[in-house]
Amino acid sequence: xxxxxxxxxxxxxxxxxxxxxxxxxxxxxxxxxxxxxxxxxxxxxxxxxxxxxxxxxxxxxxxxxxxxxxxxxxxxxxxxxxxxxxxxxxxxxxxxxxxxxxxxxxxxxxxxxxxxxxxxxxxxxxxxxxxxxxxxxxxxxxxxxxxxxxxxxxxxxxxxxxxxxxxxxxxxxxxxxxxxxxxxxxxxxxxxxxxxxxxxxxxxxxxxxxxxxxxxxxxxxxxxxxxxxxxxxxxxxxxxxxxxxxxxxxxxxxxxxxxxxxxxxxxxxxx
Numbered sequence: 001x002x003x004x005x006x007x008x009x010x011x012x013x014x015x016x017x018x019x020x021x022x023x024x025x026x027x028x029x030x031x032x033x034x035x036x037x038x039x040x041x042x043x044x045x046x047x048x049x050x051x052x053x054x055x056x057x058x059x060x061x062x063x064x065x066x067x068x069x070x071x072x073x074x075x076x077x078x079x080x081x082x083x084x085x086x087x088x089x090x091x092x093x094x095x096x097x098x099x100x101x102x103x104x105x106x107x108x109x110x111x112x113x114x115x116x117x118x119x120x121x122x123x124x125x126x127x128x129x130x131x132x133x134x135x136x137x138x139x140x141x142x143x144x145x146x147x148x149x150x151x152x153x154x155x156x157x158x159x160x161x162x163x164x165x166x167x168x169x170x171x172x173x174x175x176x177x178x179x180x181x182x183x184x185x186x187x188x189x190x191x192x193x194x195x196x197x198x199x200x201x202x203x204x205x206x207x208x209x210x211x212x213x214x215x216x217x218x219x220x221x222x223x224x225x226x227x228x229x230x231x232x233x234x235x236x237x238x239x240x241x242x243x244x245x246x247x248x249x250x251x252x253x254x255x256x257x258x259x260x261x262x263x264x265x266x267x268x269x270x271x
Contacts (some may be wrong), residue, residue: 002031012038019049022080022268028058029109033247036090036108036265043092043104045264053080053268062248063109066173066188067269084271087263088188091172095244095256107246108265110176110183113236113254114149114167114198115206117243118142119177121250135178143207148200149240151254155195155231164200168236170258171196174216176248181216185228191262195234197227234258 002008008025012035015023025035032054039046055076056064070076091107122138148164169176171183171194186194196219201209205225212218219228236244237255244256 002034006034008034009037012036013041013046014038016046016048016050021049022051022053024053024055024080026055026057028056028061029063029248031058032063033105033107033109033249036247037106039265040090040092040106043094045261051085051266051268053083062175062177062179063173065175065179066109066186067267069270079270080268082271083268085266086189086269088265088267089172089191090261090264091170091193091246092259092261093170093244093246093251093256094259095252096254097252103252105246105251106261107172108188109173109247110169110171110186111244111246111256111258112167112169112176113151113238113242113244113256114165115139115142115146116167116169116177117245117250117253118146120245120248121243123248124250133178135180139177143203149238149242151236151238151242153195153197154233154235155229156233160197162197162199166198166201166206168234169194169196169198170234172260180210180213182213182218183228184216184219189263191260192230192232193234193258193260195229195231197229199225199227201225232260 012023016039025032056071094104097103119138119142148166151162151165153160171186172188174181174183174186176182183194235257242254
């Protein structure tokens with residue numbers, strides 16, 4: 001049991017250094033993120049034979065959707081015994097904190113800059129009494145006040161100047177925001193990020209497109225305001241203050257550098 005933020009990272013890191021056989025994150029995406037960070041030190045994986053697993057209990061439940069980890073606790077626990085071990089990629093992000101210093105954090109699901117950062121900031125500073133609808137409610141609140149910002153995105157050395165952008169999504173897995181399938185082709189075993197540039201989309205366009213994003217159909221259409229790219233190293237900057245989120249946690253602001261770490265974690269998944 002944890003009693004304060006980031007305690008799960010400390011507990012996990014001690015277990016990883018001892019090479020405990022299995023380290024299980026029991027909770028939501030935030031708990032999993034803290035445990036994932038326990039597998040790293042100073043930006044590098046800690047040498048270990050420990051394997052990571054998850055029993056989902058939480059608000060968003062997005063990471064488990066890509067790997068099809070069941071929400072039924074007994075079924076999830078059974079995977080610890082009967083599942084298979086897969087090497088999953090992890091992301092490493094270097095970003096600016098609220099006090100202007102530089103920090104490093106790892107992620108296993110999705111990170112983004114822009115609107116998504118504001119959404120998770122609202123979730124983190126409010127209540128989760130809406131259950132699975134928490135992110136939908138927070139998303140509407142954030143959208144009403146959010147203004148698209150200029151962003152410069154560099155993907156593996158190619159620069160994209162966005163005069164106005166709503167968000168830049170750096171995806172290792174498919175879902176975020178409480179079931180939104182933002183990156184339907186993303187795989188945590190392919191060694192690259194799916195990078196979705198959402199350009200100068202209006203509030204009305206965004207609200208109209210919510211159902212398409214939820215079902216993963218938004219990239220099927222020819223939409224000039226959305227672009228899917230792939231990369232291993234993604235730098236995002238802006239002259240304005242732009243929040244970022246990492247696995248549903250509001251950790252800081254741009255500038256940020258997102259780097260893939262292929263096969264960094266041994267994870268027990270359903271067969």
